[in-house]
Amino acid sequence: MSEDQSKTSPVLNLTEVDYDDWGDGGKFEAKMGRVGRALGAQKLGYNVTRLAPGKAAFPFHLHHANEEMFLVLEGEGTLRFADEEYPLRKGDVICCPPGPDTPRQLRNTSHSELVYLAVSTMETPEVAEYPDSHKYAVMCGTSQEPTFRIVAKRDAGVDYFDGESD
Numbered sequence: 001m002s003e004d005q006s007k008t009s010p011v012l013n014l015t016e017v018d019y020d021d022w023g024d025g026g027k028f029e030a031k032m033g034r035v036g037r038a039l040g041a042q043k044l045g046y047n048v049t050r051l052a053p054g055k056a057a058f059p060f061h062l063h064h065a066n067e068e069m070f071l072v073l074e075g076e077g078t079l080r081f082a083d084e085e086y087p088l089r090k091g092d093v094i095c096c097p098p099g100p101d102t103p104r105q106l107r108n109t110s111h112s113e114l115v116y117l118a119v120s121t122m123e124t125p126e127v128a129e130y131p132d133s134h135k136y137a138v139m140c141g142t143s144q145e146p147t148f149r150i151v152a153k154r155d156a157g158v159d160y161f162d163g164e165s166d
Contacts, residue, residue: 008040014073014117017048022057030057035117037144045120045142051077051108060132062103063096065123070094070106075114080105088114103131 017033029052036046049057060080072092079086079094081104088094088106096104108114125148128137134154141147 008038010039012038014048019048019050023055027055028057028059029055032057034144043122045118045122047118048073049106049116049118051075051106051114053108053111053113056105056107058105059130060103060105061128061130062100063098064100064127064129065098066121066126067098068094068096068104068121069119070096071117071119073115073117075108075112076110077114078107078109080107100129103129 012035014033014035017035017038019031019033021029022032023029031050033048033050034046035041035048036044039046051057070093072088072090072094074090076090077088079088081094081096082101094104094106096102106114106116122142124142125138125140128139130136135151136154137149137151139146139149141149
């Protein structure tokens with residue numbers, strides 16, 4: 001065990017989480033507390049997300065490899081899931097399996113802060129799709145330390161043999 005691993009506690013109180021700003025400064029804006037990294041997690045990703053009223057952390061999206069779970073810690077909001085919307089409140093647990101039929105987005109549709117714990121498998125490589133904007137993303141590595149990531153419009157593809165020489 002390395003010196004850094006021996007100093008990592010398996011316990012972290014959520015009042016001690018450090019938050020980073022995340023988003024585009026518009027409707028996608030959040031405070032992200034990277035819990036998994038602080039705990040030394042290897043196969044699951046954990047974070048605490050804080051959303052101001054009217055905000056979402058991420059666009060409506062789906063994952064082909066990773067499953068996500070959310071636990072609402074404070075506040076109220078809305079889960080957009082496939083073709084439905086569900087009201088959210090403190091104590092709600094949300095399951096978002098991978099696959100093309102399960103796009104999701106958590107939004108704060110209330111007048112106070114929405115806080116939730118997000119847990120995700122860390123399968124790599126991963127392909128995510130964004131149905132509203134017709135984009136996709138291909139990623140390897142972790143979201144904090146990607147080794148490869150590309151985001152493109154679905155219609156921007158080329159033929160499989162494009163640019164290949166004989």
